[in-house]
Amino acid sequence: MSAAKDHSLLDPIQVPAEFRGGPLIRKNAAITEPAWLRALLIGGALSFLSLFLLLPLLSVFTEALRKGFGVYFSALREPDALSAIELTLTATAIAVPLNLAFGVSAAWAIAKFEFRGKQFLITLIDLPFSVSPVVSGLIYVLIFGAQGWAGPWMSEHEFKVIFAIPGIVLATIFVTFPFIARELIPLMQEQGTDDEMAALTLGASGWQTFWRVTLPNIKWGLLYGVLLCNARAMGEFGAVSVVSGHIRGHTNTLPLHIEILYNEYQFAAAFAVASILAGLALVTLGLKTFLEWRHGDELAASRRH
């Protein structure tokens, strides 16, 4: 058989020009809804979204700037606010990398191996989603608090968890644990183990396989999970509130600081600090949208958020 005749094997799949513009359905009048119904549905969805999502977001920024830029910046320059920003960033900087490591190893174990208790592990990963954050905070108080199981031992060794930074970090890790694992498990399950097997037959070690094959396959899903985890870690209120003790300038994270300011009727300052959180959320959202736009196909397998 000559290679020259062998067109079926050599030519890439050709897409007719009229289908290259986008999904077929958009061009097919027979299977789309009439114009008025489309307008109604889109209009309804948009007005609902602006009323319940966009309006509150805008009000955060307008309230923050109501008394002018001077008040806005002085609220942010206040030492307690600065310490809250620092604490939030510190807790996030510890929680996210740890959850990255936990999440990848848990997803790896669940998606690529068969073992006893796998279903139990999956349930366990979902636990922080199903348990109220306040309850998860209380769990740490019960364990590490002065009256808790490990309390006496901890006070003997002068190591504080509750009402201190370690407690806040622990609570943040607990609450944000599922984000990365949940993002990766369906993606890795869909990809199966063939690529890894292929790498092994070609002589790669387990470590080489992970770095050269598995990680590149999941990198966009992973980044997406990290973004979500990061957003939640910065914004977490309930669990952190229970373990923090609200010591100003020491154990107040950004969300807790906002609550205190608001309770003290310092609305402009409260909204000014809130605008920082909202800003961070918008940056996260922007990055997420960028990822979806650039790598939509690879994310599609796991996109449920």
Added chain:
Amino acid sequence: MTTEIKIRGVKKTFAAFPALNGIDLDIAGGELIALLGPSGSGKTTLLRAIAGLETVTDGQIFFGDIDATRLTVQQRRVGFVFQHYALFKHMTVLDNIAFGLRVRTPRSDEGEIRQRVLQLLDLVQLSGLEKRFPAQLSGGQKQRVALARALAIEPRVLLLDEPFGALDARVRKDLRRWLRALHDKTGVTTVFVTHDQEEALELADRVVVMNRGRVEQAGTTDEVYEHPATPFVFDFLGDINILRGEVSGRSLRLGGTQITLETDGIRPSGPVDVYVRPHDLRLMDSGGLEARVDTVQRSGATILITARLLQGGEIVYAEVSHLHPIASKSKNGDVLHLQPARYEFFARETHEAVKTLQDVVPNAVPEHRERSR
């Protein structure tokens, strides 16, 4: 030729399901062998056991004189081509093929690797595509990249899991011939898994027919097709008519006719099932089995006749050339004389229909079904 791979008493059990039930097989160097069987016959499990992707519960696998049973996948140095190719999506064709060379010899000379990859691309007739990504290739091209990648590590044996399963019919035919030519050129010992008997018979030197975790028959394509050792093999390799017969001494009674057996060996007397392929039924002017025509259907150059035996009432199918003087004039209600030109018979107790894993273990875990496919 030297024996390249020896498989001795290999067993593999998933949960309680025996996927491999004592396999003995010798594969000679340079051979092209097909593992043929239905779903759940254990053919893929055997292939993966040879590769080291599956541990065996019992038995041994030798590569030459080395006991490879406990060797890791990496140590076995086998080329494995997966059903869906498992190309690394984020790497170019060049990087895919170079992967095995790079991980096996750290700090190897990139220029040399590149040259080797280009040679392999030439071998699989994909020169010029080294910068493409897998997503930019057609199914047949992906298949050949996967082959080149497996060949790059100069494997002891090339293992292909349903190599044509994911391709459409036309590409499959082309690629089959192409693979045979490639094998003749490289001479690498090759084992491939298929459930398609036509593919196995056309491509392989030898066919290993598997059923329920056992080897039913291993032989050249002629042997398994012309002399099936078991009813299962006869059934699996093509269409069949099963007719009731009776052996007594040296004669076989079949639908009112007596046939004298040519075998010298003594066959036990008793009821038998006689297996005849539709195209081995010859249309005669007289004698043979008398059957009344039910339907006559034309399919290309073949005429398919369905008829009912006058004695016994069994339905038989016959395939005859459209040039045959009787067949071309046959119509419903005619009485034909059919002479089995070639047949096998098996004592009725041993008769065993083609069974799938679902029949054997109705509650088998889906994963095992998948794996044993």
